[in-house]
Amino acid sequence: MSARDTDWDGVRLHVVTGKGGTGKTTVAASLALALAAGGRKVLLVEVEARQGIAQVFDIPPLPYEERKIAVAPGGGDVYALAIDPEEAMLEYVEMFYGMKRAGRALNKIGLVDFATTIAPGLRDVLVTGKTSEAVRRRDGSGRRVYDAVVMDAPPTGRITRFLNVTSEVAGLARIGPVKNHADLVRGVVASPETAVHFVTLLEEMPVQETLDGVKSLRAAKLPVGGIFINMVRPELLPAATIAAAMKDDFDLGELALGLKAAGLADGAADATSIAEALAEEISEHAHRTRLERREKRALAEAKVPHYELPLLADGADLTGLYELAETIRSQGAA
Amino acid sequence: MTGHKGDTPRKPADDTRRGSPVLDMDAVLDDPNTRIVVCCGSGGVGKTTTAAALGLRAAERGRRVVVLTVDPARRLAQSMGLTELDNTPRLVAGAGGTGELHAMMLDMKRTFDEIIEAHADPERARQILTNPFYESLSSSFSGTQEYMAMEKLGQLRRSDDWDLIIVDTPPSRSALDFLDAPERLGRFLDGRLIRIMMAPAKAGGRSAFKLLNAGFSLVAGAMTKILGAQFLKDIQTFVAALDAVFGGFRQRADQTYKLLQAPGTAFLVVAAPERDAMREASYFVERLAQERMPLAGLVINRVHRSPAPALSAARSAAAAEDLETRGEHELTAAVLRLHAGRMQLAAREHREQEHFASAHPTVPISQVPAMPEDVHDLAGLRKIGALLAS
Numbered sequence: 001m002s003a004r005d006t007d008w009d010g011v012r013l014h015v016v017t018g019k020g021g022t023g024k025t026t027v028a029a030s031l032a033l034a035l036a037a038g039g040r041k042v043l044l045v046e047v048e049a050r051q052g053i054a055q056v057f058d059i060p061p062l063p064y065e066e067r068k069i070a071v072a073p074g075g076g077d078v079y080a081l082a083i084d085p086e087e088a089m090l091e092y093v094e095m096f097y098g099m100k101r102a103g104r105a106l107n108k109i110g111l112v113d114f115a116t117t118i119a120p121g122l123r124d125v126l127v128t129g130k131t132s133e134a135v136r137r138r139d140g141s142g143r144r145v146y147d148a149v150v151m152d153a154p155p156t157g158r159i160t161r162f163l164n165v166t167s168e169v170a171g172l173a174r175i176g177p178v179k180n181h182a183d184l185v186r187g188v189v190a191s192p193e194t195a196v197h198f199v200t201l202l203e204e205m206p207v208q209e210t211l212d213g214v215k216s217l218r219a220a221k222l223p224v225g226g227i228f229i230n231m232v233r234p235e236l237l238p239a240a241t242i243a244a245a246m247k248d249d250f251d252l253g254e255l256a257l258g259l260k261a262a263g264l265a266d267g268a269a270d271a272t273s274i275a276e277a278l279a280e281e282i283s284e285h286a287h288r289t290r291l292e293r294r295e296k297r298a299l300a301e302a303k304v305p306h307y308e309l310p311l312l313a314d315g316a317d318l319t320g321l322y323e324l325a326e327t328i329r330s331q332g333a334a
Numbered sequence: 335m336t337g338h339k340g341d342t343p344r345k346p347a348d349d350t351r352r353g354s355p356v357l358d359m360d361a362v363l364d365d366p367n368t369r370i371v372v373c374c375g376s377g378g379v380g381k382t383t384t385a386a387a388l389g390l391r392a393a394e395r396g397r398r399v400v401v402l403t404v405d406p407a408r409r410l411a412q413s414m415g416l417t418e419l420d421n422t423p424r425l426v427a428g429a430g431g432t433g434e435l436h437a438m439m440l441d442m443k444r445t446f447d448e449i450i451e452a453h454a455d456p457e458r459a460r461q462i463l464t465n466p467f468y469e470s471l472s473s474s475f476s477g478t479q480e481y482m483a484m485e486k487l488g489q490l491r492r493s494d495d496w497d498l499i500i501v502d503t504p505p506s507r508s509a510l511d512f513l514d515a516p517e518r519l520g521r522f523l524d525g526r527l528i529r530i531m532m533a534p535a536k537a538g539g540r541s542a543f544k545l546l547n548a549g550f551s552l553v554a555g556a557m558t559k560i561l562g563a564q565f566l567k568d569i570q571t572f573v574a575a576l577d578a579v580f581g582g583f584r585q586r587a588d589q590t591y592k593l594l595q596a597p598g599t600a601f602l603v604v605a606a607p608e609r610d611a612m613r614e615a616s617y618f619v620e621r622l623a624q625e626r627m628p629l630a631g632l633v634i635n636r637v638h639r640s641p642a643p644a645l646s647a648a649r650s651a652a653a654a655e656d657l658e659t660r661g662e663h664e665l666t667a668a669v670l671r672l673h674a675g676r677m678q679l680a681a682r683e684h685r686e687q688e689h690f691a692s693a694h695p696t697v698p699i700s701q702v703p704a705m706p707e708d709v710h711d712l713a714g715l716r717k718i719g720a721l722l723a724s
Contacts, residue, residue, distance in 0.1 A: 019377065019378050020376055020377020020378030020379070021376075021377065021378025021379060021606060021608070021610075021611065022378065052610075055610075055613075155377055203708070204409070204707070204708045205407070205409070205708060206378075208409070233675075236668050236671050236672045236675070237668050237669070237672060238664075238665070238668065241665060241668070251665075254663075254665055254666070255665065255666055255669060257663065257666075258657065258662075258663030258665060258666020258667070258669075259666060261657065261662060261663055261666070262653035262654075262656055262657050262663070262666065262670070263653065263656075264645065264649065264650075264653050274642055274645060277640075277641040277642035278641070278642050278645075278669055278673055280641040281640060281641060281642070281669075281672060281673055281676060282669060282672070284706055285672055287706040287707070288706045291706060291707055313675070313678055314682075315609060315682060
């Protein structure tokens with residue numbers, strides 16, 4: 001770890017969740033880049049077989065294999081892994097029991113299918129188990145292989161159940177190897193070395209889900225991280241204009257004059273009609289600004305650090321990821 | 335949602351649907367042969383709101399409708415005047431017209447319990463319902479939701495109490511899990527795993543003999559080692575107890591699947607005009623075609639439009655820069671920047687839709703403009719319904 005002070009020093013597993021459509025994968029990818037900056041090695045894992053990481057980095061689909069996908073500013077490396085539950089199960093059987101042949105037999109009779117689809121809870125254990133293994137892994141000289149692991153996790157509505165599934169399984173399998181494995185995973189996921197971050201937009205539903213998610217994580221005694229407010233639009237209009245627009249008291253005449261001065265209107269009537277159309281945009285913008293302020297206040301109630309990431313005009317392409325990574329670092333999140 | 339200026343639907347000058355046919359939503363809702371509408375799409379695109387808005391519109395146009403949602407969104411329940419939604423359809427007061435709107439939310443555990451109770455004798459039902467493995471399977475493990483959603487849909491349809499059933503699909507990790515679920519269940523039930531697990535119960539029988547030949551001892555040994563003897567025993571007891579129930583279970587899953595393929599069903603793929611959501615929408619459309627499921631069309635929510643579409647992003651930004659350089663009309667410059675951003679966003683959304691339209695030119699599309707706020711009441715739902723049908 002560098003001497004740099006961040007809000008999450010000591011955290012080695014960053015779990016990134018968020019409601020669908022909030023840009024969870026993009027934020028997880030940028031966080032991985034930010035954490036790797038300055039010569040560190042970070043693993044970005046994907047758990048839902050959606051190949052979202054490959055899409056944001058614009059690379060071919062990821063296999064079940066850790067491979068380097070990006071270089072961070074100042075010479076760090078980001079590795080990525082798409083965890084396939086079936087492969088993870090076979091690997092698990094082989095690694096912990098040295099039973100390659102039995103693993104194949106289990107696969108043939110459908111146990112692997114059973115474990116990974118019919119009882120998706122077990123699938124969650126396999127996936128969190130594989131992630132925990134990467135967090136704990138050491139090389140020959142006893143050094144940690146990865147400085148940090150970032151998980152692009154399931155959405156907010158499922159996150160507590162997903163992370164908590166190990167204790168559910170532990171409750172089912174009261175003794176035996178499954179229980180031991182579940183306890184091991186729980187030991188990583190519920191430790192101070194883990195932080196669960198939320199990605200949200202300044203809109204009602206995602207904010208409500210974030211607040212609910214924070215509450216349910218706390219109830220399950222899982223470590224809450226920060227809140228990443230994504231796609232924040234710049235406040236372009238002066239505060240006085242927004243206030244006036246909210247009261248439908250906006251100075252159309254002044255706008256029309258400006259439009260004429262800018263050469264955008266043919267005569268006074270045209271200037272007025274364009275100004276009227278634009279006034280509607282201003283009114284909408286003012287309403288949204290008011291709503292966003294309200295949602296920001298609501299988020300503050302969670303009492304966790306929050307970070308603002310700008311809306312990228314051209315969408316989240318590779319350049320955008322680096323831009324977001326820089327923002328994340330400048331705000332002390334990594 | 336009330337009192338906002340941009341409320342009225344507007345046809346944009348640069349209509350993005352030029353290439354694609356327009357989805358005639360009212361024709362779908364009014365057709366007495368339409369008995370089921372399934373809203374599917376990736377998470378966060380407004381599926382549940384779309385389902386509720388369509389339910390209200392259909393009811394107000396004279397149909398007896400039930401909306402089945404899997405999303406425990408309290409706000410949506412409130413917008414329909416219900417304090418909460420549960421496993422029983424509740425009448426929504428305040429819907430106008432000659433029809434009726436009812437709403438309910440899937441309770442997976444309750445639905446699962448009911449199946450067990452209906453299909454097993456009391457003693458066996460008790461064995462299953464108190465098994466710790468069942469407890470988890472029925473209430474916590476995420477895949478159960480898909481099975482139960484389909485089961486509930488089948489129940490509602492078979493009851494024949496409803497003229498129209500509108501359902502939104504679970505926010506699955508793979509968005510079409512609900513289609514795969516019945517088949518997967520079948521594969522599991524036909525699979526050798528079940529028979530191996532049942533083997534101790536049938537020891538000595540012919541099936542066990544065959545299994546022994548198939549390397550049963552190796553597998554049984556491995557399973558004991560991996561899962562632990564007690565865990566395995568719990569699962570075995572559970573599977574043995576469920577055995578009686580499974581037959582009917584599977585048959586009904588198949589029936590529901592066929593029901594979805596029937597002409598009385600209309601699938602609506604719901605999306606937002608963003609790259610990920612549109613990509614998912616394409617995938618849905620292709621999968622539905624593959625499964626021979628009847629697709630009615632694509633709903634694109636949260637489309638950004640400008641009231642001043644003639645003023646392009648480029649001209650707007652250039653004019654703003656000009657004013658800023660001259661140090662004049664600060665306000666106008668700021669407004670022009672705002673407008674340029676809006677036009678840029680609209681253009682990007684337009685491109686995403688064009689990609690979809692060129693790959694799927696025959697899929698009818700309905701667009702709903704972005705709203706600054708979420709829906710809070712029936713009036714809000716009614717307005718969305720109108721926009722969906724416009």
